């Protein structure tokens with residue numbers, strides 16, 4: 250099987266933080282300049298732009314920038330643009346951009362994600378509660394929010410409760426995920442959480458939605474990340490070795506709901522991941538570094554199982570054996586993830602995976618990392634990607 | 640303020656059945672599949688003969704969580720949210736808060752009965768442990 254003809258050539262991330270007081274565009278410009286510099290490109294080379302989900306205010310600070318504003322700010326003259334609110338999770342713009350460069354719509358696509366959830370929250374508007382303040386709500390959220398299941402922590406809590414029940418996982422297992430990622434964060438000056446986290450700290454923290462406590466939930470921040478997707482032939486002249494998009498997976502075989510999937514110890518990730526491996530000769534054992542969506546800690550074991558790093562129900566033992574933390578065979582979310590690094594909706598995780606493959610992550614660098622898998626999304630949305638370099 | 644569901648032709652039976660105390664679930668009149676969330680076509684056989692039927696109003700907890708965080712200023716915590724397999728509607732779950740003084744006691748496998756509370760022009764479902772209360 251052959252790889253796709255799409256690559257990643259540059260990444261950038263703004264100086265993220267809590268309540269930065271900086272406008273979203275300020276963060277975006279910082280990330281975009283960094284990404285173009287890392288790729289060895291100028292804005293005149295950027296002929297495509299894509300984002301998830303596009304400008305939206307259904308949840309405060311969740312997506313303050315659309316492609317139009319960013320094109321305007323950077324003075325881009327694009328041949329192709331798109332925003333993807335309805336696609337394979339936060340991976341959607343990367344996937345759509347890959348298809349755009351493979352069909353010749355563009356050569357270098359600037360994919361971005363900007364959030365100001367921290368500032369929005371500080372301004373008195375509760376971030377991450379979709380539909381808050383609206384009199385009526387439709388679609389899949391209408392089966393959750395009106396009955397009081399307002400937060401994704403409730404929906405993830407259901408999955409964790411069921412998983413604990415079926416497979417004997419305990420809070421300590423999820424604590425190992427959070428603590429391992431915190432240990433990575435302490436090696437990443439850009440991560441928002443910089444204090445060590447002990448198991449006692451983890452277990453003593455206040456409950457949010459059982460069995461998930463405070464440290465099972467990712468951290469709202471202000472920030473932006475940019476990933477440049479380039480056609481393989483256009484990537485040859487870039488500053489860094491192109492990261493080949495070996496395979497993409499975005500299958501979804503259950504309905505658009507958080508509570509009706511027949512087996513809630515699996516999620517959309519399982520469909521997308523199976524499709525990813527069906528498109529490549531690579532196997533999980535070939536992977537050096539993992540970037541797995543961790544809006545909530547429980548998503549990490551589910552993604553590990555979805556991607557076949559262990560069997561269904563085996564993630565607790567896989568985690569307890571030290572596989573995913575610092576020094577493990579399958580280091581996961583090496584920048585601290587969203588739990589300790591801050592929530593950039595998957596883009597931060599992908600940024601870190603790319604930096605790992607370029608060997609630019611300092612103290613937390615995984616030796617000779619050549620292949621990375623990235624799984625984004627929780628619940629019924631998911632996208633998976635395999636990256637590889639020479 | 641907590642948002643209420645937008646009423647549509649598909650979902651009105653579900654959200655207003657509570658006026659009569661009835662848990663209304665869309666079902667296919669051709670293949671008997673239960674369909675939730677409700678839609679105008681049966682995803683199993685593509686029949687358009689879909690209509691809501693009153694269920695017994697009982698079910699079994701598939702999973703649950705106790706919410707401790709007040710997401711809105713008027714939200715009283717903690718409370719349990721149960722995802723319940725509905726009797727008579729295979730594959731359908733109805734998610735609702737649990738009426739109980741002891742949210743931590745709610746667990747997988749527990750039997751529940753439906754109760755409704757009026758809110759605006761809809762009746763919101765709640766689950767009550769079977770045998771508790773009236």
Ligand SMILES: [Zn+2]
Pocket residue numbers: 667668669670671672681682683684685686
């Ligand atoms: Zn049917």
